[in-house]
Amino acid sequence: MAEITFLEAIREGISEEMERDPSVFCLGEDIGAFGGAFKVTEGLQARFGEQRVIDTPIAEAGIIGAAAGAAHYGMRPVVEMQFIDFISCGYDMLTNYVATARYRAFLPCPIVVRGPSGGYVRGGPFHSQNPEAAFLHTPGLKIAYPATAEDAKGMIKAAIRDDDPVLFFEHKYLYRRIKGTMPAGDHIVPLGKARLAREGKHLSIVTYAATVWKALEAAEQLEREDGLSVEVLDLRSLLPMDDAAIVATVKKTNRVLVVHEDTVTGGIAGEITARINELCFEWLDAPVRRVAAHDVPLPYAPPLEDFVLPQTSDIVRASRWLAAY
Amino acid sequence: MAVPSTTSPPANRSGLTPDQLLALYRWMRLTRTLEERLVALYRQTKVVGGLFRSLGQEACAVGSAFALERRDVLSPLIRNLGSMLVKGAEPLEILRQYMAKGDSPTRGRELNIHFGDVVDRNFVGQISHLGDMVPVMAGVTLTFRLRGEDRVGLVYVGDGATSTGAFHEGINFAAVQRCPLVVVVENNGYAYSTPTCKQTAAGQFVDKAIGYGIPGVRADGNDVLEVYRVTREAVERARGGGGVTLLELLTYRRKGHAEHDNQSYVAPGEIEPWAQHNDPIDRYAARLTTEFGFDVATLARTDDEVRSVVDAATELAENSPPCDGPDALIGVYANPPAMPALWYRDGVGPAVAAHERPASWGTHDG
Numbered sequence: 001m002a003e004i005t006f007l008e009a010i011r012e013g014i015s016e017e018m019e020r021d022p023s024v025f026c027l028g029e030d031i032g033a034f035g036g037a038f039k040v041t042e043g044l045q046a047r048f049g050e051q052r053v054i055d056t057p058i059a060e061a062g063i064i065g066a067a068a069g070a071a072h073y074g075m076r077p078v079v080e081m082q083f084i085d086f087i088s089c090g091y092d093m094l095t096n097y098v099a100t101a102r103y104r105a106f107l108p109c110p111i112v113v114r115g116p117s118g119g120y121v122r123g124g125p126f127h128s129q130n131p132e133a134a135f136l137h138t139p140g141l142k143i144a145y146p147a148t149a150e151d152a153k154g155m156i157k158a159a160i161r162d163d164d165p166v167l168f169f170e171h172k173y174l175y176r177r178i179k180g181t182m183p184a185g186d187h188i189v190p191l192g193k194a195r196l197a198r199e200g201k202h203l204s205i206v207t208y209a210a211t212v213w214k215a216l217e218a219a220e221q222l223e224r225e226d227g228l229s230v231e232v233l234d235l236r237s238l239l240p241m242d243d244a245a246i247v248a249t250v251k252k253t254n255r256v257l258v259v260h261e262d263t264v265t266g267g268i269a270g271e272i273t274a275r276i277n278e279l280c281f282e283w284l285d286a287p288v289r290r291v292a293a294h295d296v297p298l299p300y301a302p303p304l305e306d307f308v309l310p311q312t313s314d315i316v317r318a319s320r321w322l323a324a325y
Numbered sequence: 326m327a328v329p330s331t332t333s334p335p336a337n338r339s340g341l342t343p344d345q346l347l348a349l350y351r352w353m354r355l356t357r358t359l360e361e362r363l364v365a366l367y368r369q370t371k372v373v374g375g376l377f378r379s380l381g382q383e384a385c386a387v388g389s390a391f392a393l394e395r396r397d398v399l400s401p402l403i404r405n406l407g408s409m410l411v412k413g414a415e416p417l418e419i420l421r422q423y424m425a426k427g428d429s430p431t432r433g434r435e436l437n438i439h440f441g442d443v444v445d446r447n448f449v450g451q452i453s454h455l456g457d458m459v460p461v462m463a464g465v466t467l468t469f470r471l472r473g474e475d476r477v478g479l480v481y482v483g484d485g486a487t488s489t490g491a492f493h494e495g496i497n498f499a500a501v502q503r504c505p506l507v508v509v510v511e512n513n514g515y516a517y518s519t520p521t522c523k524q525t526a527a528g529q530f531v532d533k534a535i536g537y538g539i540p541g542v543r544a545d546g547n548d549v550l551e552v553y554r555v556t557r558e559a560v561e562r563a564r565g566g567g568g569v570t571l572l573e574l575l576t577y578r579r580k581g582h583a584e585h586d587n588q589s590y591v592a593p594g595e596i597e598p599w600a601q602h603n604d605p606i607d608r609y610a611a612r613l614t615t616e617f618g619f620d621v622a623t624l625a626r627t628d629d630e631v632r633s634v635v636d637a638a639t640e641l642a643e644n645s646p647p648c649d650g651p652d653a654l655i656g657v658y659a660n661p662p663a664m665p666a667l668w669y670r671d672g673v674g675p676a677v678a679a680h681e682r683p684a685s686w687g688t689h690d691g
Contacts, residue, residue, distance in 0.1 A: 065464060070465065
């Protein structure tokens with residue numbers, strides 16, 4: 001089978017689920033005939049009709065709320081945030097209404113809220129965000145953040161089928177740069193399971209999304225230049241998080257670097273570090289260290305953005321520190 | 326705030342049978358008697374949280390909900406207890422909910438009348454964030470339109486919620502999509518302590534309908550037959566594919582925001598005229614006896630019957646079991662069904678694992 005891009009993989013996943021289940025429908029801004037700002041939904045309205053690919057007003061809270069109402073009555077809506085930065089406009093609806101629906105009122109709320117996230121694309125402060133940590137703290141939500149095209153397809157399908165609300169982050173840097181060959185048949189990647197992206201024995205890098213690829217680059221350089229064998233764990237799902245996979249890699253290498261693109265303070269790396277501390281402290285030969293973005297809004301100019309975001313060279317430097325500890 | 330006109334259409338325009346006319350009276354009386362019982366229980370500290378009254382507003386909730394069919398969906402607010410009763414909520418459920426009992430509809434997870442039933446009786450549990458139910462009901466009714474189902478929705482907001490972004494986003498989306506939805510603005514003069522003059526510069530809330538391109542109707546919210554009539558028209562328009570209607574019902578909040586609120590912000594003498602001359606139950610009782618031929622004894626019998634219903638429900642609710650602590654860990658997700666207890670809670674883990682899910686639980690999961 002031919003290779004397709006990360007973006008096409010998501011479209012293929014949504015399309016297959018719409019084909020399989022008539023209760024699946026899409027709503028979002030400019031997603032219909034226009035196909036969405038990044039063209040993820042291109043062709044879907046032509047194929048499935050205006051009833052199942054609905055262009056909405058600019059109203060993130062409104063359409064997330066509407067998706068919840070539809071989900072209560074048996075639908076499985078897939079909501080697009082034109083940029084994931086705008087999910088903050090729906091924060092109340094997601095955290096207060098959607099996330100609590102099952103617990104407080106036994107209301108089924110199987111919605112997917114998806115959209116392009118992440119930096120390294122000169123998008124500036126409002127088209128580059130990684131808001132996952134803001135939602136990790138909300139019981140009732142699930143969070144997926146794939147790094148490969150295969151996972152993007154398999155996980156969007158799993159998210160649509162999931163009976164709980166899922167936030168699905170699509171790193172826009174990966175949309176057209178990453179390609180993959182889709183496994184034949186009904187390809188599902190379950191939520192909550194990490195993926196070992198590279199095996200190693202000297203130290204582990206725990207990461208997700210675009211920084212998986214930077215960690216893999218760093219691992220190759222470290223092997224070549226330092227003879228270090230670096231393991232890379234791609235979390236794929238942030239909520240629920242695969243504790244077993246994290247513990248397994250810690251027990252194997254005894255040194256852990258947690259890497260993410262989001263800002264460092266209050267970022268998910270802190271949570272991962274706490275879990276390692278609680279679950280396998282005695283297996284550590286060095287303190288858990290973090291590589292993440294500096295605590296500033298993400299600036300536009302290339303020298304500024306490059307300075308703020310974690311780069312492959314940062315991961316290499318931090319790994320050397322950890323290996324020498 | 327001026328007392329709305331009390332002129333009403335002639336009797337033969339109600340379109341209701343004698344049984345239906347009496348039912349309207351009974352739902353309003355049940356609402357008030359049940360709330361009065363809750364006040365007593367609140368003073369005995371058996372209601373563990375806040376208590377919210379709809380005193381003087383019963384006609385808004387009852388008259389509007391009475392215009393819906395069982396398959397239609399209602400989204401009540403905190404002053405719409407009466408609408409939930411009309412839709413099939415039981416006094417026992419309300420009492421258990423307020424008393425935080427283990428067999429309450431939300432099993433102790435939520436307060437007061439915050440609960441729903443989307444399987445049979447069709448009302449959706451509200452959250453405290455005002456305005457949020459408008460987008461949700463836009464989605465519920467969008468679903469009915471997409472599936473070609475003959476069902477409509479009705480969502481209540483107060484005067485205060487009309488100022489929220491969610492109200493605007495929801496009603497605008499519903500209007501654009503021609504969802505079969507009735508949006509009721511129950512204007513009771515106050516949002517907590519804030520009077521309507523500080524809520525909006527609009528002369529009347531019904532004017533907002535123009536901006537959304539939908540019909541708007543303003544009515545006397547203390548006349549239950551008028552509330553029923555205008556809601557019925559809006560429901561029929563929605564059912565016929567005519568989209569969203571905005572109704573503004575004029576009423577007055579005679580009690581504070583909640584039972585703790587002493588209404589220090591209300592001008593002296595403002596409440597009394599509403600209580601003396603514009604009580605929706607008194608007004609309706611007078612019409613039933615003078616215009617519709619009911620005798621006083623029939624209404625008194627209804628009052629007694631309602632009181633005995635509330636008495637029986639109170640006894641059952643008082644004897645209901647309390648909640649079981651570890652049950653708090655169940656039901657955040659469909660999968661996993663329970664969250665783990667934290668490490669320092671010795672012995673709780675096995676208790677959660679062994680916890681049985683009652684038959685009433687998770688009925689929506691199939």
